[in-house]
Amino acid sequence: MTPVQTADQIFVLLDQWLVSHSPLILQPLVAAALPVVAILGLFPGLFALTTVLERKGLGRIQNRIGPNRTGPLGILQPLADGVKSLTKEDIVPYAADKIVNFIAPVFLVIVVFLTFAVLPIGRNMVLANLDSGVLYFFAIGAATELSVFMAGWSSRNKYALLGAMRAVAQMISYEVPLLLSATCAVMTAGSLSTVAIVAQQGGFTGIFPHWYVFTPWGFAAFLLFMIAALAESNRSPFDMPEGESEIIAGYFIEYSGFKFALFFLGEYLGMFAISGMGITLFLGGWGAPFSFLDFVPSYLWFFIKLFVLISVFIWIRGTLPRLRTDQLMDFAWKFMLPMALIVLVDAGLWRWLAPGAARWAITTLIVLVPYIVLGRAVGSGKIEKRSYRYAS
């Protein structure tokens, strides 16, 4: 193997070496458990890094320095957070439903970890190459709403229940555009297997890759998918269910200590998982963005793309104001759902028309015109010139 290939496949080779050097009886167990342990170690580590990035990033956007006490540039802040959440008193309300109260965060984390199984992190690096990987991802991901409901209901708290109902309504509403935009990519790739979808986006014309995001329908579908992903993980500007200034953390108001940390972990891991799925479906998975950059290992590309997407999420969180619940639901049902249907038709047209400039023109028009028309129709009406008020 060439050095480039070895660097690319280093984790696969490491896995095979470890399996072959373990006792014969334990080999199936080791072979099954090793990738799982890798995922269990890697993504929470990424979560720790992301919390620092988020707090520093948000701090800088809001014109302040983020955490800077623990370690240089606040790098060791996740350690401090972990110790704090482990040692805080675990308060369970007297009237709360103890079993469901306990199960809710655990269920969330389990379900979110399960969804990592079908994400291809690199060449030959997927935990379970299911024939219906995308369907598995969304089926398991739909169970997160249950955990949100369980958390809100078991607290026996009106605000928690209200937050939970709002969160579940929001998640259900945004699941429709999420699935429809994912269906566009699946339709074009011709397979539900995540590995096959990434392989389909692997070619290059000249130096440009065949990623679906570089097609008109793919771009629109990617935007829809990312907005729906933001809403699914209850992140700003869709974080009405957990708004700190609205209903004071909504459905996990009665959670403290490590269970709260588990909810936090589950939310961020869900963000990673759905970004990973967006990368797989639209951004070419572990593929390089230019053909001459092919020598960089595939897993590095996946994590670079994941990092870019997470940074964009953090950027959006710091910039946009929170949407009200009715604005949120309007946006989902009146704008995103029609757009998702139109993009689906567009994706079908893309496959049906012959390659060429005409195909590009037609598909771009079909996406652009409804976007402008729907945007004007659903919005509040006039678009005024923005006015700024500066301190004198």
Added chain:
Amino acid sequence: MNFALPAFFAALSIAGAVAALSLRNLVHCALALVLAFAGLGGLYVALGAQFAGLAQILVYSGAVAILIVFAVLLVRERDEEQRHPIRWSNSLSGIAVAVLVFIAIARILTSDSSLHRAAPAAPSATIRDIGTMMMGADILPLEIIGLLLTAAMLGAVILALRERNAVKS
């Protein structure tokens, strides 16, 4: 065929269903029902029907469960957890009916005619084949299902509209 995995999921489903019947708290029953749905989904996957199993989990535990839970929440009586004493005669008659049904099904399944018929070849249940059939030979059922779902959605919208008009006037 390996029976351990389907047996495990079947046991899970039954456990969930029994819990859904016997728990006192209504929301606990709904959550146990979700476990039963998930067990069924796992059963389908273990028997080789991947699409059916995953669709079961997506639709049932993801959507129908939420629907049931919302319905339970919004239609609750003042004093929840009413303790109705369970009379032993009820349990006895229930068990008797269950045993009779089991005997009837077992007799039918192990009767001569069904044992001597050759088992048909298992149809290919890959998603590609399901998709090809749905878009080709079985397109009429697909369109009818689409019509049904549209009718259901329209019905829900009309009901909500009527309620909103009633609130306004």
